[in-house]
Amino acid sequence: MDALAKKIAIAQDLIRQAYKTYGSQLAVAWTGGKDSTVMLDLIRSTFHGKVPFPVMFNDSTMEFEEIYAFIETITTQWKLRLHVVKHVPEDLKKFYQLTSFQKKELFSRQMKIHAIASALDRYHYKGFLVAIRWDEHASRSRETYLSQRTDHVRFHPILHFTEADIWSYIKSRRVPYVALYDHGYRSLGEKPFTHPAKKSQRERSGREPGKEIIMEQLRDLGYW
Numbered sequence: 001m002d003a004l005a006k007k008i009a010i011a012q013d014l015i016r017q018a019y020k021t022y023g024s025q026l027a028v029a030w031t032g033g034k035d036s037t038v039m040l041d042l043i044r045s046t047f048h049g050k051v052p053f054p055v056m057f058n059d060s061t062m063e064f065e066e067i068y069a070f071i072e073t074i075t076t077q078w079k080l081r082l083h084v085v086k087h088v089p090e091d092l093k094k095f096y097q098l099t100s101f102q103k104k105e106l107f108s109r110q111m112k113i114h115a116i117a118s119a120l121d122r123y124h125y126k127g128f129l130v131a132i133r134w135d136e137h138a139s140r141s142r143e144t145y146l147s148q149r150t151d152h153v154r155f156h157p158i159l160h161f162t163e164a165d166i167w168s169y170i171k172s173r174r175v176p177y178v179a180l181y182d183h184g185y186r187s188l189g190e191k192p193f194t195h196p197a198k199k200s201q202r203e204r205s206g207r208e209p210g211k212e213i214i215m216e217q218l219r220d221l222g223y224w
Contacts (some may be wrong), residue, residue, distance in 0.1 A: 004168055008169070012046045014155055014157045016046060018155040021127065023122065026054075026125070032071045032074075032188070034170065035132075038175060040074075050079070053083075056083045057071055060111065073176075074176060092111070098177060126153065129156075130154050133159060135158055145157075185197070
């Protein structure tokens, strides 16, 4: 068994554990990006081509057009039970009233945290499968496979994958991905706050710098 195959086996074991524990109260956090799409494919390979629990997409209303098209296509092709969670209307109103780009950038994170909370209230999820990785950001390097939160548990099946592992998995298994990655993007967030990143730069260097600086605080508040 090669190194990637071993990592896949670890991920699938955690996915099975999460499903055994929470069953229908488990959900997958899917952004349409490369990492969460790989996680979805791992779930499908674990359960004979099916995703047996809901898939949550947090629609900020500011995603790339390519992301919306990809979400729609894959939802149909993979027969996903998609739960679309939009940002709280009051948050969006406040966001568009802000005049500073930096303030909008930081408030967009708070909106996502509020959206996660509203999803928990609406759908009563008890467990989330979340596609974060140790090598993405310093605040995630100390994360564990199971993270107990106040009202739910987060499972991180691909925590031990690297960016290179993600692409090896995608290429070897012909997993579909958003074409933006072929145009210099390495990590995708909302369109206004995301830019291409060079190979010589950090993976998330194309994301909003303000958020990256305070990532640990945001994660303590509920951000992925």
